[in-house]
Amino acid sequence: MLCSVIFRKLLRLNCRSYIVTTTSTMAPTNPSKGKKLKLVSRRLDDIMSVHDGIVKSDSDKREYRGLQLNNGLKIMLISDPKTDKSAASMDVNVGSLSDPKELEGLAHFCEHMLFLGTEKYPDEDEYSKFLSQHAGNCNAYTSEDHTNYYFDVGHKHLKEILDRFSQFFICPLFDASCTDREMNAVHSEHEKNVMSDGWRLQRLDKATANPNHPYSKFGTGNKETLDTEPKKKDICVRDELLKFHDSMYSANIMALAVLGRESLDELTDMVTPMFSSIKNKQLTVETYTESPYTEKELKVCMKVVPVKDVRNLVLTFPIPDLTEHYESNPGSYLGHLIGHEGPGSLLSELKSRGWVNSLMAGEKGGARGFDFFIIQVDLTKEGMAHVDDIVVCMYQYIDMLNTSGTPSWIFQEIKDLNNMSFKFKDKEKPTSCVQNCSESMHYFPMEDVLSAGHLVKEFRADLVEDLLARLNPDNMRITLVSKSYKDEVDVTERWYGAKYNLAPISEDLLNNCRKVIPSSKFHLPPPNEFIPTDFTIAPLPQGSSPVPELIKRNQLSHVWFKQDDKFKLPKACILFELFSPVAYSYPQHCNMVYMFTELFKDALNEYAYAAELAGLSYKFSNSVYGIHLTIKGYNNTQRVLLEKILTKMTTFSVDQKRFHVIKEMYTRSLKNFKADQPYQHASYFSHVVKSEKAWTKDELSAELVNLTLEMLQEFIPKFMKRLHVQMLMHGNLTKAEALKISETVEEILQHKALTEPLLPTELQKHRQFKIPNGSSYVFQYKNQVRKISSMLVYLQVGLQNTTDNMLLQLLAQVISEPCFNILRTREQLGYIVFSSVDRGNGVQGLRIVIQSERTPSYLEGRAEAFIEHVGDHLNEMSEAEFLKHVSSLAAQILEKPKKLGTETLKYWSELLSEQLFFKRDEVEAEHLKTLTKPMLQDFYKRYIHVSAPERSKLTIHVLGKNLDNCPTQPEPTCQGDLLPCPKLPEPTVISDVNQFKQSLELYPRVRPYLDINEAKL
Ligand SMILES: [Zn+2]
Secondary structure, three states: EOOOOOOOHHHHOOOOOOOOOOOOOOOOOOOOEEEOOOOOOOOOEEEEEEEOOOOOOOOOOEEEEEEEEEEOOEEEEEEEEEEEEEEEEEOOOOOOOHHOOOOOOOHHHHHHHHHOOOOOOOOOOHHHHHHOOOEEEEEEEEEEOOOEEEEEEEEEHHHHHHHHHHHHHOOEOOOOOHHHHHHHHHHHHHHHHHHOOOHHHHHHHOOOOOOOOOOHHOOOHHHHHHHHHHEEHHHHHHHHHHHHHHHOHHHHHEEEEEOOOOOOOHHHHHHHHOOOOOOOOOOOOOOOOOOOOOOOOEEEEEEEEOOOOEEEEEEEEEOOOOHHOOOOHHHHHHHHHOOOOOOOOOOHHHHOOOOOEEEEEEEEEEEEEEEEEEEEHHHHHHOOOOOOHHHHHHHHHHOOOOOOOOOOOHHHHHHHHHHHHHHOOOOOOOOOHHHHHHHOOOOHHHHHHHOOOEEOOOHHHHHHHHOOOOOOOOHHEEEEEOOHOOOOOEEEEEOOOOOEEEEEHHHHHHHHHOOOOOOOOOOEEEEEEOOOOOOOOOOOOOOOOHHHHHHHHOOEEEEEEEEEOOOOOOOEEEEEEEEEEEEEEEEEHHHOOOOOHHHHHHHHHHHHHHHHOEHHHEEEEEEEEEEEEEEEHHHHHHHHHHHHHHHHHHHHOOOOHHHHHHHHHHHHHHHHHHHHOOHHHHHHHHHHHHEEOOHHHHHHHHHHHHOOHHHHHHHHHHHHHHEEEEEEEEOOHHHHHHHHHHHHHHHHHHHHHHOOOOOOOHHOOOOOEEOOOEEEEEEEEEOOOOOOOOEEEEEEEEEOOOOHHHHHHHHHHHHHHHHHHHHHOOOOOEEEEEEEEEEEEEEEEEEEEEEEEOOOHHHHHHHHHHHHHHHHHHOOHHHHHHHHHHHHHHHHHHHOOHHHHHHHHHHHHHHHOOOOOOOOOHHHHHHHHHOHHHHOOOOOOOOHOOOOOOOHHHHHHEEOOOOOOOOOOOOOOOOOOOOOOOOOOOOOOOOHHHHHHOOEEEOOOOOOOOOHOOOOO
16 A cells, blocks of 8 residues: 555544544645736735646636735635535644643644634634534644644635634633643543554654654643643743744744635635734744654664554654655655555565565655655564564565666556546545645645645656665664563553563664565566546436436346436446345354455455556445445446456455454454443444344454354355345446446346345344333443543434434534533543434434543533533523524535535435435425424423433443442532532443343334335336
């Protein structure tokens, strides 16, 4: 896998939510040269230069204009007259590397504080409240050399929110009481990461770097670095925050991107005055040209004991920052070759020896001035005994690259593929569009901001050779991760407690790498045969259906089809469900379907990798109903891949060696569940307890031990023998083509796997248990790995229907911001605090989730106090506020999909749930507008309030590892100015999940909105 800049993306501090979003980042600086252009704007006085002619994708209908204001601020304006959301992002070219030595985490803390009040808008929840009422969301992250703030909002409200946003950079308050409280959020954020291997390894890379290099700092920070330690030294953190903001936040190192419906001129007039008053302190950003690893920190091997049972080998080579060479991108050229997975590749060879399963290679993403090239593999049990051999293999591959020269046809192929994917690029979501632009403006000339990193122009063999020369043993670090090193580690990292050992790499290994014996196994990849050649867009016939239609129905299959009428790209999505009643009937069946999908992907990988490089991806996975297959990408080459997959699937034979490797991996992954985050455990058990059928990880593990190759080999044809196939084809395809594809599929199944159809009575899907009205149950589980606890309250409402769907979603919309504001910002219970609608098997309810250092019974008391408070909140809510929430939710429901795949998934979920409500969004949003505040209050009184007659409550307590026991009854805390907790009924403890389930009724399935028997075919 080519991994350019994946790693930095994975570990970002997204500070407002528990979901780690991934966005792309670019790297270093090229001051943009601006021309003075004539501009129709009243704000000409504030503008230093204007940049039109920004290179964009042919399929991009948005308009762009770059500006630089007199205060040095760079701005990208994006006009999209059809957008339903507006968005903006400000990127400040400063991050945790700039933290003062005695206040690690300050840049990150500053980022948290900026949200919480400004001189012009002093209320700490002003910004988030406004966004919640206007279909908006916000977040921010701090990396080594960037701090990025972003939001989206309903398109009518850009101006109002932008004014609030601009004040962050002009006059933030850093209110003293907020400062003390928000420190807890930063601390809790760190606590959440403490037991995560990704964060630990990143920390160890830094902790073992040159201690004088800023890279070695602890960027997240916690209470100790931001409170305890500074207090001892008489440092006032608030003063330092003000100082940091004052000295580091300067207009000339900021870049802003704004996207809205307005024209470019209107955006210019709106944005310029708001941001012109940010001070320009004439800062120069620091470039860290020294590598964080000096001679002393190289040629070392670090052994690490992970939290989860994972095994990895990573080679790290410090390299210079290559961003300035974005037009030739030597890093991606080498990443493409070393990370290749086709015949003759490094991965192919290591896999065939049974040593590894996956490989990634590419630039890791350092910071301005330095970077790393890494080669990373996971290790099988056998691979653990061959670590040195694997390293030598890597050098044999590098040696092959050295002797094959640097052929330019490979560059040409990369260039063509990149051109194609840029030309037919999917539309980006407004938030990712503005985020990418704001970060990239620091690095690339305005004209290239959108295309840099996508397009390459000029082949520079010299740069490739220079980079290749740096991949040598004297410029290398090795990281080895495995539980088996537990007796060899002797150092404990300070902030994460990760145990490791650092030792020089043996001279033997270094010598073997320096002088490798060439291997004939390795060769350059062959030319890619999957590159599409036909990009014709099929004409849309008159009277085409705006939603999927059933175009074929027989005993074996149902075929749904919709020709794309929105995106007009030469792409399509084809999805299949191979439904089998035996797929989940026993835990071992579930294991076998899983093993089948994994072994199948493993065997197909060498072939399918080329397709993936050429923009054609496939997914093959198991579900409780069987197997899902998805093929997405250019429709021109789709059928070749589909036929190959089906043929291989129907004649699949299991490789013995790979069977044992994959089974061992699966065994570990089931066990690794124990080290997941407590809030993930809470969600998981809430699902297990409510669902008609759900095998637990323990049940699966217990059965897996007995699984043999023969059992699996016998099971696969049985599974394939009796199936029901559901297909959805959506995109640049005609009905005739879709029918043709479905025929091919049926033919292969019937002739090669001898598949027969199922009986209609076998097509049953699972149902959900009904928690009786007026009851309250609690289930407790102990997390053996993490110190923090979590709690989830679920209030079941019942079967989905349009009115309840909208009342529940509206309630969730109304309480979401106060829930975050009260339980996280004010009470500081923990970093992860959220409320949402929970749906499964057609049944829905409201849930509140908190992960915290407090006990689950305490958290439940606080959640109940909040639920009680919701009653007053609804009473006090003005009609105008209510209507804002209604239109905010309507806007979110009606937000149009930006990509074909997103629209496909919407339809697919209707097919899988069998509700077939393809016009759900329009109908529900219309219905939403008929709801009144009294209706919402009645809904609350009926299902949610503690005295509600139809309240059906299930609580999950996940106890942290140091908590021996916890009361099952919520704690009715009401000290100080905390919201009072009402008197709560004694809950029933679920001590045996099975017995509990047997005592309950099941809900029916939701009736489909379409009668497919009446469909005209
Ligand atoms: Zn944060």
